Amino acid sequence: MYVAARGGESAIRNAERLYRDLIGAFDAETVRTIERAMPYLVDRVMGEGSLYAPELAALALAQSGGDLYEAVLMLRAFRSTQPRLAYARPVDASSVLVVRRISAAFKDIPGGQVLGPTLDYSHRLLQLEVLDRDAKAQGEEERSQSGEQEEDGEEAGMAGERSGVSNRNYPLVADWQRDARLLPLLAVHPCPDASEIPDVTREPLLFPAPRAMRLQSLSRADTGGVLALGYANMRGYGAVHPTVNEIRLGYAEIEITHPITGELFSIGRIRVTHAEVVTALKSASVGDGAQTDGDTKLHLELGFCATVGWNEVKTIAGAMLDLAMDLPDPHPSHTEEYVLYHTDPVESSGFCIHYKLPHYVTFGSELDVVRSVGEAKRVAGLGDYYGDGDRLASGMPGTYSERPGAPLVPEGTTEQV
Amino acid sequence: MSTIAELASPNRGYSYAFLDEFAKRELRRRILKAIAIPGYQVPYASRELPIARGWGTGGLQVTLALVGPDDVVKVIDQGADDSVNAANLRRFIARMAGADTTTDASRATLIQSRHRIPEERLQEHQTLVLQVPDPEPLRSVEHNISKARLMHAEADYGLLWLSLYEQLVLYRRVTLGASYPCLVHHRYVMSPSPIPRWDVPKLHRSAHLTLLSAGREKRLYAVPPYTDVRPLEFADVPFRVEDQRGWTCHRTGLRNKFMNELPQTGGGAIYEISDTGFVEKVLRRVSDREATGSTPAQVAPAQVAVGATYYDDEGRFYIDGYLK
Numbered sequence: 250m251y252v253a254a255r256g257g258e259s260a261i262r263n264a265e266r267l268y269r270d271l272i273g274a275f276d277a278e279t280v281r282t283i284e285r286a287m288p289y290l291v292d293r294v295m296g297e298g299s300l301y302a303p304e305l306a307a308l309a310l311a312q313s314g315g316d317l318y319e320a321v322l323m324l325r326a327f328r329s330t331q332p333r334l335a336y337a338r339p340v341d342a343s344s345v346l347v348v349r350r351i352s353a354a355f356k357d358i359p360g361g362q363v364l365g366p367t368l369d370y371s372h373r374l375l376q377l378e379v380l381d382r383d384a385k386a387q388g389e390e391e392r393s394q395s396g397e398q399e400e401d402g403e404e405a406g407m408a409g410e411r412s413g414v415s416n417r418n419y420p421l422v423a424d425w426q427r428d429a430r431l432l433p434l435l436a437v438h439p440c441p442d443a444s445e446i447p448d449v450t451r452e453p454l455l456f457p458a459p460r461a462m463r464l465q466s467l468s469r470a471d472t473g474g475v476l477a478l479g480y481a482n483m484r485g486y487g488a489v490h491p492t493v494n495e496i497r498l499g500y501a502e503i504e505i506t507h508p509i510t511g512e513l514f515s516i517g518r519i520r521v522t523h524a525e526v527v528t529a530l531k532s533a534s535v536g537d538g539a540q541t542d543g544d545t546k547l548h549l550e551l552g553f554c555a556t557v558g559w560n561e562v563k564t565i566a567g568a569m570l571d572l573a574m575d576l577p578d579p580h581p582s583h584t585e586e587y588v589l590y591h592t593d594p595v596e597s598s599g600f601c602i603h604y605k606l607p608h609y610v611t612f613g614s615e616l617d618v619v620r621s622v623g624e625a626k627r628v629a630g631l632g633d634y635y636g637d638g639d640r641l642a643s644g645m646p647g648t649y650s651e652r653p654g655a656p657l658v659p660e661g662t663t664e665q666v
Numbered sequence: 667m668s669t670i671a672e673l674a675s676p677n678r679g680y681s682y683a684f685l686d687e688f689a690k691r692e693l694r695r696r697i698l699k700a701i702a703i704p705g706y707q708v709p710y711a712s713r714e715l716p717i718a719r720g721w722g723t724g725g726l727q728v729t730l731a732l733v734g735p736d737d738v739v740k741v742i743d744q745g746a747d748d749s750v751n752a753a754n755l756r757r758f759i760a761r762m763a764g765a766d767t768t769t770d771a772s773r774a775t776l777i778q779s780r781h782r783i784p785e786e787r788l789q790e791h792q793t794l795v796l797q798v799p800d801p802e803p804l805r806s807v808e809h810n811i812s813k814a815r816l817m818h819a820e821a822d823y824g825l826l827w828l829s830l831y832e833q834l835v836l837y838r839r840v841t842l843g844a845s846y847p848c849l850v851h852h853r854y855v856m857s858p859s860p861i862p863r864w865d866v867p868k869l870h871r872s873a874h875l876t877l878l879s880a881g882r883e884k885r886l887y888a889v890p891p892y893t894d895v896r897p898l899e900f901a902d903v904p905f906r907v908e909d910q911r912g913w914t915c916h917r918t919g920l921r922n923k924f925m926n927e928l929p930q931t932g933g934g935a936i937y938e939i940s941d942t943g944f945v946e947k948v949l950r951r952v953s954d955r956e957a958t959g960s961t962p963a964q965v966a967p968a969q970v971a972v973g974a975t976y977y978d979d980e981g982r983f984y985i986d987g988y989l990k
Contacts, residue, residue, distance in 0.1 A: 257747075257748045257749070257750060257752070257753030258753050258754075258757055260750055260753075261750055261753060261754055261757070264750075322714065322716075322718060322719075323716070325714035326714045326715055326716040326717075328714070329689070329713035329714040329715070330680055330681065330684065330685075330686055331686075332686060332688070450711065450713075451688075451692075451711050452711050453709030453710055453711055453712070453884050454709075454884065455709060455812075456811065456812045457812075586810060586811060586812065590811075595714055595718075595719050596719045596720070596882045598718070598719075599718040599719025599720040599721060599723075599882065600719060600720035600799070600882055601720075602718055602720070602721075603718065603719075603720035603721050603799070606721065606743070606751055606780075607743065607744050607746075607749060608744070608781075609744055609926055609927075610744045610745060610781045610782060610844065610860075610861075610862055610924075610926070610940060611781060611843060611844040611845075611860045611862070613862065613908070613925075613926065613927055614843035614844040614862040614863060614864075614908055615843035615844070616927070617843065617908040617909060617910075618839075618841050618842070618843050620909075621839060621909060622837045622838070622839060622841060
């Protein structure tokens with residue numbers, strides 16, 4: 250009996266100690282190694298943890314032995330204690346320092362396709378020779394590599410120069426489409442006051458969700474969850490087959506207003522991803538997003554998703570879902586409420602593992618119903634509030650009469666067992 | 667030249683009771699609203715805590731928003747103070763708030779519980795915080811939360827009544843186990859959280875405040891003191907609690923308290939009272955009595971006072987006529 254995992258606090262301490270023994274000790278160097286060697290993993294944790302802090306994400310990974318859901322939970326739990334000190338200026342997507350941007354919608358695009366760092370066209374062959382390499386040689390190579398990295402400057406891992414960051418301006422594909430009247434022009438309105446933008450981490454999510462909350466939720470959603478629902482959409486449950494208009498990975502400059510001088514200054518660059526998908530829809534079915542020149546029956550509709558960190562798969566699937574959620578009568582698994590409620594990594598994984606907790610009270614209550622239903626069907630009548638009888642109906646497995654009717658401790662004595 | 671990293675504060679500490687003051691203020695406002703509208707589900711932001719979601723983070727946020735250094739906190743899971751999850755939450759609350767802890771339901775000012783209400787009657791100075799996995803009593807008849815909210819607004823509970831009636835037709839009784847839906851203050855139907863039906867009457871006109879909070883679902887609601895809470899029942903088919911009349915606790919020899927059924931190797935089962943804090947007090951009272959040879963009246967009340975219970979030894983609920 251595992252409430253017999255009673256013992257409570259000492260059991261907890263021992264369980265945690267066993268876990269720590271299993272994953273082994275780690276130190277600041279381990280954390281730096283994870284940050285440097287596994288940037289995509291770090292980005293996934295930062296994206297789902299909705300906190301851009303590579304060092305803390307790497308620490309969470311080290312502390313959890315690489316258990317992603319645990320790492321995300323740790324980062325979120327840390328994040329939820331942090332005050333919101335300032336609001337950054339909005340990042341203009343076209344100002345992102347691009348390391349990779351591709352469009353599947355056109356063969357070539359203004360500014361050009363930039364393949365950047367990717368494994369997309371590599372042969373996914375395990376480099377088994379790495380394992381065979383002489384340990385000494387390997388050591389030397391690591392040393393020389395770390396030497397190079399120091400020269401690269403302060404950014405570890407996906408360092409700017411090495412990954413081909415460019416200051417060139419890459420206009421947005423969507424802007425070209427707007428100029429060509431393929432997409433409706435963006436309404437000109439002043440940038441909203443950042444403090445008025447709904448914040449999913451500070452306010453409850455209600456439906457229909459403000460668009461800001463939807464995009465925030467997608468941004469911190471579970472990669473696997475968004476992929477599963479997005480894939481169902483792509484595979485045929487969605488009404489449309491969108492095209493990747495543009496996916497863009499790069500570094501965004503984060504600028505805030507100085508609290509004293511009021512001047513704008515950069516607090517650093519963060520890795521960001523945004524994906525935009527596009528599809529042609531019947532104008533009548535979506536209402537006022539339609540082209541304005543009267544007799545056109547189709548228009549293009551965008552879906553969008555952005556994350557901190559480089560998370561290509563999630564942003565593509567998320568953008569597909571964003572598009573699907575806006576369609577009239579979307580498949581149930583693509584409605585806003587369904588998607589946003591079921592893709593939060595902390596909520597879904599937490600609820601899943603909560604089934605490990607004891608449930609004997611609720612199960613006992615259920616057993617009571619199962620037994621009395623059998624009995625009720627037999628006597629075909631309704632009894633007092635206690636139920637119809639204290640004996641299980643014949644025909645139910647494990648007959649009730651086999652149980653000891655008498656208490657083990659005779660009444661009147663109360664010695665502790 | 668200084669770097670930003672050098673200038674930034676290390677920020678290693680946590681706020682009192684973990685939550686920052688903004689989060690606490692939000693929670694307190696939502697709690698006040700919940701008390702003002704009994705049974706109404708108030709949405710709240712629900713912060714992540716360093717405890718897995720679904721493990722009591724809703725109850726924990728409410729507890730952390732209310733707890734002070736003078737509080738005495740009791741945490742129970744399925745009735746047990748010593749289950750690992752209860753021990754873990756208690757350890758966390760004590761660590762973050764410096765509050766005293768207890769297993770004695772009468773001594774606690776703040777009780778956080780998963781799926782049970784103690785057997786001893788709670789008093790006016792006490793607050794019970796119930797952890798809620800699913801706050802929506804209409805979930806089984808309406809999956810969509812936006813539509814369910816509308817149904818609550820219109821007190822449109824026809825589908826729920828219909829589902830109870832269907833159960834009667836099919837099984838000759840209502841087949842709901844724990845989480846039995848209740849009408850609060852004659853207005854909102856609420857889920858009392860997965861407490862057994864045995865515990866549902868304890869919410870009716872209770873002296874204490876009950877707060878129910880679902881962290882994952884981001885809803886909290888309340889049963890203020892002395893509020894009517896009625897399980898959904900038909901005039902001719904009354905609500906029934908679990909039938910454990912034949913069961914005797916193997917530790918105390920008592921009957922008519924909510925029991926756990928413990929399967930035995932070789933078949934059969936023995937039973938024990940689920941409320942471990944209550945059992946502890948009953949056993950201690952007996953051992954004190956034996957040790958001193960004194961009569962019950964002579965035993966120091968502070969040590970062993972077992973409070974009045976909701977159900978007496980014959981299984982009668984303390985409010986006459988509530989259970990038909």
